[in-house]
Amino acid sequence: MKKILITGAFGLVGTDLRKALQKKYSSKAIVALNHKTSGINYGEIVEHGDVRDKNVLSKIIKKHHVTEIYHLAGLLSVSSEKNPSLAWEVNLGGLKNILDLGVMHKIKIFWPSSIAAFGPSTPKDHTPQHTILEPTTMYGVNKVAGELLCQYYFLKHGLDVRSLRYPGLIGYNAPPGDGTTEYSVHIFYGAIRNKNYSIFLKKDARLPMMYIDDAIEGTINLMNAPSKKITIRTSYNFAAVSFTPEELVKEIIKFVPGFTHDYKPDHRQRIADSWPRSIDDREARKDWGWKPKYNLSKMTKVMYEGLKKKLEQSK
Numbered sequence: 001m002k003k004i005l006i007t008g009a010f011g012l013v014g015t016d017l018r019k020a021l022q023k024k025y026s027s028k029a030i031v032a033l034n035h036k037t038s039g040i041n042y043g044e045i046v047e048h049g050d051v052r053d054k055n056v057l058s059k060i061i062k063k064h065h066v067t068e069i070y071h072l073a074g075l076l077s078v079s080s081e082k083n084p085s086l087a088w089e090v091n092l093g094g095l096k097n098i099l100d101l102g103v104m105h106k107i108k109i110f111w112p113s114s115i116a117a118f119g120p121s122t123p124k125d126h127t128p129q130h131t132i133l134e135p136t137t138m139y140g141v142n143k144v145a146g147e148l149l150c151q152y153y154f155l156k157h158g159l160d161v162r163s164l165r166y167p168g169l170i171g172y173n174a175p176p177g178d179g180t181t182e183y184s185v186h187i188f189y190g191a192i193r194n195k196n197y198s199i200f201l202k203k204d205a206r207l208p209m210m211y212i213d214d215a216i217e218g219t220i221n222l223m224n225a226p227s228k229k230i231t232i233r234t235s236y237n238f239a240a241v242s243f244t245p246e247e248l249v250k251e252i253i254k255f256v257p258g259f260t261h262d263y264k265p266d267h268r269q270r271i272a273d274s275w276p277r278s279i280d281d282r283e284a285r286k287d288w289g290w291k292p293k294y295n296l297s298k299m300t301k302v303m304y305e306g307l308k309k310k311l312e313q314s315k
């Protein structure tokens, strides 16, 4: 019987992934590992622990006879810059614990990389799968090292570990994390609550983005694809749409007439400047049939309507 452990289960991706996997399998097929975050519980089994503690992870895997792991726990770009040592311990130390346990217990693993693996020397437009990876952030260093670690465990141990280079993800079931692309989530809270938001990036800061439903469907499809179809064992380029804050504002105003905003670029602009503007994900489309469903206007509509309903219900 499939038993899926999700680490970082109460974050932006983890929350929607739990919901989707429970719908696909059952609530008892899911073990949600929580570190400190509170969040919606969809009836799954919840365990508490820190991914830096290999013994705790090992006990949970044995207790529940885990067959798959979606390892999402980690620090994002901004928090990794604030605390680089913690980022190294959690993002890489935690990943290596999961990979070691994966080999020991013959577990299939998903781990998210990010467009943060690219740096200023990477081609900015239609960034190819195989290119220069010289990130200038600790988060990006963690992602490049993590990708190579995953490929090493596949080549040396035959571990079936799969990965996607997530773009900026947008969803409303869980609060946004401490990231750079998260302006695109916070802006909806500001528009709905106050009809105003101050954007911490420049108006023309074009970044690769994706609605959370596309990300979850692509992640599950990758994990369920036959192993022989997987030709990339570092991490797949994975894309849907690229937009600027200015373009997003124009879409939001269609739902919030009179929405006011300004641009106050801060330290996060330097991070955004080091990332690509758009991604070429032809390998994902060819190998396992990736195809996004949400463009900017469709994403804006579902995000606005979903978050508005959620905030009204929580009053």
Ligand code: VAH
Pocket: 076, 077, 078, 114, 115, 116, 166, 167, 168, 169, 178, 179, 180, 181, 182
């Ligand atoms: C961040 N949302 O901004 C994350 C993501 C591609 C960016 O990894 O840190």
